[in-house]
Amino acid sequence: MNKTEARKKIEKLRKDINFHNHKYYVENNPVISDYEFDQMLKKLESLELEFPDLITPDSPTQRVGEKPLDGFNTVEHKIPMLSLANTYTYDELKDFDERVKKYVLDVEYVVEPKIDGAGVALLYENGVLVRGATRGDGVSGDDITQNLKTIHSIPLRLQGNELKNIEVRGEVYMSVEGFKKYNKEQEKIGGIVFANPRNATAGSLRQLDSRIVAKRPLDIFIYFLSFSDKDLESHEKALIALKNAGFRINPLWKKVPEIKSAIKYCKKLEEIRKKVDYEMDGAVIKVNSFAQQKKLGETSKNPRWAISYKFSAKQSTTRLKDITVQVGRMGTLTPVAILKPVEVGGVIVSRATLHNFDELKRKDIRIGDWILVERSGDVIPQVVKSFYEKRTGIEKGKKVPKRCPVCGTQVNRSEGEVAIRCPNKMCPARLKWRLRYYASRDAMDIDHLGESTIDKLLDEDLVKNIADLYSLKLEDILKLEGFKEKSAQNLIKSIEKSKKQDLSRLIYGLGIRHVGKYTAQLLASKYSSIDKLSKASEEELKEIDGLGDKSAEAIVTFFSTEENIKLIDRLKDTGIKTKEKRKQELPLQGKKFVFTGSLTSFSRPEAADFVKNKGGIVGSTISKDIDYVVVGGNPGSKYEKAKKLNIKIINEDEFKKIVI
Numbered sequence: 001m002n003k004t005e006a007r008k009k010i011e012k013l014r015k016d017i018n019f020h021n022h023k024y025y026v027e028n029n030p031v032i033s034d035y036e037f038d039q040m041l042k043k044l045e046s047l048e049l050e051f052p053d054l055i056t057p058d059s060p061t062q063r064v065g066e067k068p069l070d071g072f073n074t075v076e077h078k079i080p081m082l083s084l085a086n087t088y089t090y091d092e093l094k095d096f097d098e099r100v101k102k103y104v105l106d107v108e109y110v111v112e113p114k115i116d117g118a119g120v121a122l123l124y125e126n127g128v129l130v131r132g133a134t135r136g137d138g139v140s141g142d143d144i145t146q147n148l149k150t151i152h153s154i155p156l157r158l159q160g161n162e163l164k165n166i167e168v169r170g171e172v173y174m175s176v177e178g179f180k181k182y183n184k185e186q187e188k189i190g191g192i193v194f195a196n197p198r199n200a201t202a203g204s205l206r207q208l209d210s211r212i213v214a215k216r217p218l219d220i221f222i223y224f225l226s227f228s229d230k231d232l233e234s235h236e237k238a239l240i241a242l243k244n245a246g247f248r249i250n251p252l253w254k255k256v257p258e259i260k261s262a263i264k265y266c267k268k269l270e271e272i273r274k275k276v277d278y279e280m281d282g283a284v285i286k287v288n289s290f291a292q293q294k295k296l297g298e299t300s301k302n303p304r305w306a307i308s309y310k311f312s313a314k315q316s317t318t319r320l321k322d323i324t325v326q327v328g329r330m331g332t333l334t335p336v337a338i339l340k341p342v343e344v345g346g347v348i349v350s351r352a353t354l355h356n357f358d359e360l361k362r363k364d365i366r367i368g369d370w371i372l373v374e375r376s377g378d379v380i381p382q383v384v385k386s387f388y389e390k391r392t393g394i395e396k397g398k399k400v401p402k403r404c405p406v407c408g409t410q411v412n413r414s415e416g417e418v419a420i421r422c423p424n425k426m427c428p429a430r431l432k433w434r435l436r437y438y439a440s441r442d443a444m445d446i447d448h449l450g451e452s453t454i455d456k457l458l459d460e461d462l463v464k465n466i467a468d469l470y471s472l473k474l475e476d477i478l479k480l481e482g483f484k485e486k487s488a489q490n491l492i493k494s495i496e497k498s499k500k501q502d503l504s505r506l507i508y509g510l511g512i513r514h515v516g517k518y519t520a521q522l523l524a525s526k527y528s529s530i531d532k533l534s535k536a537s538e539e540e541l542k543e544i545d546g547l548g549d550k551s552a553e554a555i556v557t558f559f560s561t562e563e564n565i566k567l568i569d570r571l572k573d574t575g576i577k578t579k580e581k582r583k584q585e586l587p588l589q590g591k592k593f594v595f596t597g598s599l600t601s602f603s604r605p606e607a608a609d610f611v612k613n614k615g616g617i618v619g620s621t622i623s624k625d626i627d628y629v630v631v632g633g634n635p636g637s638k639y640e641k642a643k644k645l646n647i648k649i650i651n652e653d654e655f656k657k658i659v660i
């Protein structure tokens with residue numbers, strides 16, 4: 001192929017990819033499968049590899065940088081990024097309306113959600129994204145173009161010809177679901193969790209390596225056209241033009257004729273707040289006409305033509321009674337605030353996280369302080385700050401522990417990490433988490449072995465590792481507070497019953513890093529015994545379709561640790577099932593199923609067992625490597641997604657025919 005042909009092909013591919021990218025990430029309505037999309041991208045990549053001088057910064061292949069930056073450049077905003085004045089009552093909104101009317105008459109407003117994330121400015125020249133920056137101090141911010149490019153709903157090139165040279169403002173955010181998932185994964189691997197979606201967003205945008213940012217579930221809503229070389233009349237028209245240019249605009253914006261209806265719509269948004277998957281912390285009311293906005297101008301800090309109405313805060317003030325230290329599953333020490341109980345957004349809170357000791361020091365939070373506590377993103381409450389002005393002098397700081405509060409071992413801290421860890425793998429605190437994990441419903445599902453029973457067993461020194469559970473005798477359990485003959489027998493029976501659990505549950509229950517339910521099933525169906533799995537090499541594991549590199553590394557590490565080998569040997573001695581009939585010949589070997597909606601003939605666990613008995617695997621999220629989606633009554637969004645990805649969809653009857 002000569003260069004002219006290549007250029008043509010490349011142009012066409014970029015156009016098509018941009019079109020489908022927009023369909024998928026902005027409209028949420030893909031018209032081709034992920035596979036087809038990936039193929040187009042691969043084709044473009046290989047052409048660009050052949051003709052590297054045809055690569056342009058706005059090519060869809062350039063969304064993720066190849067190496068980390070040394071630091072961010074500071075850039076001056078084209079137009080200062082002002083912040084909005086806040087109001088908390090409807091009366092204040094009426095005052096705002098009166099102030100506006102001193103300058104202009106016949107005002108229309110646009111009301112829209114206020115998103116709680118990180119404000120950014122995007123600059124386009126000749127329709128191409130040339131720069132993206134943080135707000136910074138409002139006058140200048142950090143150039144984070146490389147990070148922003150990883151957000152697929154940000155167009156690298158504008159659609160259509162209406163807008164060409166513009167600056168837009170928007171809010172980058174992390175969805176609440178994405179945030180929870182991210183934190184859960186971090187917790188599992190003993191990493192640092194974020195306090196709320198806003199911190200997660202800001203923290204992600206500060207990363208110097210855009211490859212890391214690309215993995216974080218970030219998205220953006222654009223809410224303001226701050227500069228345009230084309231004259232537009234109003235905010236409403238700007239939003240429409242921005243939408244047509246390919247930006248993601250929050251669909252909940254509404255034009256209203258006067259302040260009364262603006263207030264009414266604020267109320268409505270506050271109701272909708274609970275239903276959306278992002279943190280909406282208020283509403284923004286903007287004067288619609290650009291001519292009027294210009295007349296109103298701005299004060300030194302805020303525009304006079306817009307105001308934010310903050311929804312009732314999920315924050316309260318209370319006293320910090322004490323700070324205790326919790327030891328997590330991976331041995332991480334977390335400071336926890338013990339509070340004078342207080343209501344926060346309708347829930348009584350008496351404990352809150354202080355995240356880590358660095359944060360504690362940075363915020364200078366002391367025992368005895370008056371503090372502000374917040375619940376956000378449905379997560380554990382957290383201490384936001386101390387009110388220093390209320391101090392009397394008797395408040396006491398909390399020292400960073402030198403030893404684990406549970407086992408007394410000297411703690412350590414890896415270089416570059418915030419987390420302080422107890423290195424003792426036999427620490428009872430860790431053991432407690434491991435036992436809880438092992439007995440949990442998705443793992444060995446041991447009835448009657450809940451948190452308090454585990455605590456009692458540990459207090460009495462009856463178990464020192466998972467295998468000890470199987471040596472427990474009736475008389476041991478009868479020693480525990482609250483246990484009678486019958487309840488003790490029940491516990492013994494459940495423990496005994498767990499010996500026959502599926503291999504995949506055992507693998508999951510061992511608590512190997514990066515090995516979730518789904519990976520455990522994959523491993524069980526591939527290896528059919530713990531022995532075989534323990535001998536698998538990293539290369540071999542990495543070959544498995546659907547298994548990540550991190551999991552492969554973690555599995556090898558797990559099985560090369562002496563204590564773990566000993567544990568497996570002891571488990572085998574107890575007669576627990578560590579191998580399964582060779583499932584290679586089973587009819588559904590390796591086939592992946594996902595369920596959505598309610599089934600009439602069996603419960604979900606029953607249906608899952610049918611699949612597993614035939615060698616199949618049950619997943620919980622739709623991706624292109626799923627073979628069947630079983631749809632019951634009232635299916636959820638998984639059904640829509642499966643349709644989009646062209647996955648085979650079957651109903652309950654068809655499912656029965658396959659598995660029974």
Ligand code: IVH
Binds near residue numbers: 084113135169
């Ligand atoms: S308009 C000059 N609209 O809230 C007007 N801001 O203090 C610029 N924000 O820094 C802001 N949602 O980061 C506007 N729909 C929305 C918004 C919004 C969130 C953020 C933005 C801004 C801060 C205002």
